[in-house]
Amino acid sequence: MAMQRRFPVGHADVFPAGAFLKGGVEPVADFNAERRADGSRPQQLDKDTGLPMWQVMVLDADEEAGKKDTAISIKIAAKVQPVPPENTTPFPWTPVEFVGLTALAYVDDNGNRPRLAWSFRAESLKAPGKPAASGSSAEKAA
Template sequence: MAMQKRFRVGHGDVFPKGAFIKGEVEKVIDFDKSTQENRVQAVDLNKAGEGTGLPLWQVIVLDADEEAGKKDTAVTVKIAAKHQPVPPENKTPFPWTMVEFVGLTALPYVEYTGSKDKDGHDRTRIVWSFRAEGMVAPGQSASQSAGSSASKGAA
């Protein structure tokens, strides 16, 4: 069997030391369909028209792994949901909310840095695009997540 482009990964595989949301849950903007006066929210559909068709939301996530590289410390996770996902309650004195992602998938791709090495070759690196079905407080069961993050929130 050939590997699919986007594949399932466990939250602990991607964030073994934990993950924290930095900032708010925001709409993903479809820049191809937007104008300066009218920002259009992106939907979960690929170029072949496959996907849920639900609006896309994004959160900036801080990786708590001290060994994570400088460019890997903060990543974006996108969530397809009818309504804006609501993060779990932050019960710490810190401005970041600890989360666990449910239904996490990863898609690797090559990023060109725009520079060349000493031999004139393009500098590239593998980066990851992450999607999740929802987010919950760490340790919360996956069965509780369906009603708590992807389906409740502001319209």
């Protein structure tokens, strides 16, 4: 049996108590590419699809989440900048659900001792319990 490096996971499996968007959607800088004339870095492209990479900062509402797992970054490959759902709560953080979420395990050795950490990607994001917007990132890539 061949195990894929990145494997699909359900949103509720990763965020059983919910997830909240902190801030907006930002382009992922490509630190392996040369700087532009103005000193900025170009946007990273997805290795599989060639689509631009975007990232969001997410707060995990799970009370049992560890200190380093409370705020995580999730990347999204999309032709255009994904639009987060409208925040209809009185709080500064927007409830969010990820569609097509995948996980990749890696060893984080930035500390006193190495630990298992996770890198997450999603096809798109939406309001919890709502249908995904038509034309997901995967459809746009085709």
